[in-house]
Amino acid sequence: MKRKCFSKTDFFLIAAVLLIALAFWLPSLFGNGDVTAEVTVDGETVLKLDLQTIDAPREFPLDNGVVLLAEKQSIRVLSADCPDKLCVQAGALSRAGEVAVCVPNQTVVALHTANGQSEPDAITY
Amino acid sequence: MQKRIGFIFALVTALTLFLCGCVGARTKTLSKTAVAMGSAVTVKLAGEDETQIQEAVDAVIESVQTLDGTVISKNAPSAELYRLNARENPEMKTPVSDELYDALQRTKAIYAHSEGKAALASGALTTLWGIDTEAFRVPSQEEIEAAKALCGDKTVELSEKGFVSFRKGQILNLGSVGKGLACDKGVQTLKNAYFGKGVTGAVISVGGSVATLGSPETGERWTVGIRDPYGTANAYFATLRVGETFLSTSGTYEKQFTENGKTYHHLLDLTTGYPAESTLCSVTVCAAGGLESDALSTLCFLVGEERAREVLELYNAEAVFVYTDKTVHVTAGLRDALTVTDTAYRLEAV
Numbered sequence: 001m002k003r004k005c006f007s008k009t010d011f012f013l014i015a016a017v018l019l020i021a022l023a024f025w026l027p028s029l030f031g032n033g034d035v036t037a038e039v040t041v042d043g044e045t046v047l048k049l050d051l052q053t054i055d056a057p058r059e060f061p062l063d064n065g066v067v068l069l070a071e072k073q074s075i076r077v078l079s080a081d082c083p084d085k086l087c088v089q090a091g092a093l094s095r096a097g098e099v100a101v102c103v104p105n106q107t108v109v110a111l112h113t114a115n116g117q118s119e120p121d122a123i124t125y
Numbered sequence: 126m127q128k129r130i131g132f133i134f135a136l137v138t139a140l141t142l143f144l145c146g147c148v149g150a151r152t153k154t155l156s157k158t159a160v161a162m163g164s165a166v167t168v169k170l171a172g173e174d175e176t177q178i179q180e181a182v183d184a185v186i187e188s189v190q191t192l193d194g195t196v197i198s199k200n201a202p203s204a205e206l207y208r209l210n211a212r213e214n215p216e217m218k219t220p221v222s223d224e225l226y227d228a229l230q231r232t233k234a235i236y237a238h239s240e241g242k243a244a245l246a247s248g249a250l251t252t253l254w255g256i257d258t259e260a261f262r263v264p265s266q267e268e269i270e271a272a273k274a275l276c277g278d279k280t281v282e283l284s285e286k287g288f289v290s291f292r293k294g295q296i297l298n299l300g301s302v303g304k305g306l307a308c309d310k311g312v313q314t315l316k317n318a319y320f321g322k323g324v325t326g327a328v329i330s331v332g333g334s335v336a337t338l339g340s341p342e343t344g345e346r347w348t349v350g351i352r353d354p355y356g357t358a359n360a361y362f363a364t365l366r367v368g369e370t371f372l373s374t375s376g377t378y379e380k381q382f383t384e385n386g387k388t389y390h391h392l393l394d395l396t397t398g399y400p401a402e403s404t405l406c407s408v409t410v411c412a413a414g415g416l417e418s419d420a421l422s423t424l425c426f427l428v429g430e431e432r433a434r435e436v437l438e439l440y441n442a443e444a445v446f447v448y449t450d451k452t453v454h455v456t457a458g459l460r461d462a463l464t465v466t467d468t469a470y471r472l473e474a475v
Contacts, residue, residue: 125352
């Protein structure tokens, strides 16, 4: 069998492998790779979740009565005993930089990523 | 052939790991959100030393909390402004700290351009509507007239030696500038001990007022989203690419309540005693100081775009005006920095 240094099959193989590699690499570049939810009460971290690892919807009741619902790729405040419910109205958080804050309960749910460069650094409101 | 496949896999895997490693390994960024001053305070810092970033984040949050609790809160008995308002005889000149005097003086100076719609002495009306305590209610016409008479800065005297006096019944209020002032304080804290000594960039957000310092890990400009007035708390309709600056937004969606089918917002027009009637739904101001950006955003909302543009010029400040029909106007200095990302909004040349 005559062997070329670089056959057509080789070329396709390299291209295929590179494409697969790129598919894994791109998401990490554009932010939505490893989104971690960090929950703090009175400044103390009470919960840290890698949202990619959540397979089925799961509730997290906190000691102060705030209940969180984590699903694959997102987390929300399901219920809280505060009067305004602004934390519940914040809805499902899925992108790095998003936060839900319950001021009366001193509770913050914040999403972080190691490389969330596609999200704004802050939001003015 | 088998061997070759193995080799290619190994090569590509190594390359991929190398590239991913590069993305994460340079400057470290740390972000922390806490509750201070009755609102969410987020501090995002970039720097080389992780321990120092951590320490700086905590110091900023602490300084904001202290500013509120010991100086500018009008509801906490521990604060200087509370005690100033609580005096038996406010008409007697009283000395105040430099920090409080400076805040009062800067606020009064800006609101002097508001045609009486905003003032330092606005507490009688904001308290009546329950805006500071968020125990909202619609007061009666008699109550509004009585409170209106106690608002306005003509009877507020700030003398040069740091003395303050005002009419009995009046309540001085820094509520509309507090978050911007907290941004000033946070930046000052960083500049005093951390910035340039391990911390290379910072974004401070206090209840929606934003300060940027230095530069981000990548590039020279920060990206700040402007809240979508019709979306959820994390939604933005446009972004601004900015260097070191201060940004504040006044919008009708914040602190609003509905009674008997009518929705009331928190931006009171002191000349009527009611929430300002406007076709604007938010104004974002970019200025050289935090207090300035916060006071000017309130003022711009109350006086409307035409008059606002004149006042902005005096302070070398820029603004983005958003109307209820989702048209957007921007001043010349911010035109290139603004990108409208939500297609429901239309940028109009003015």
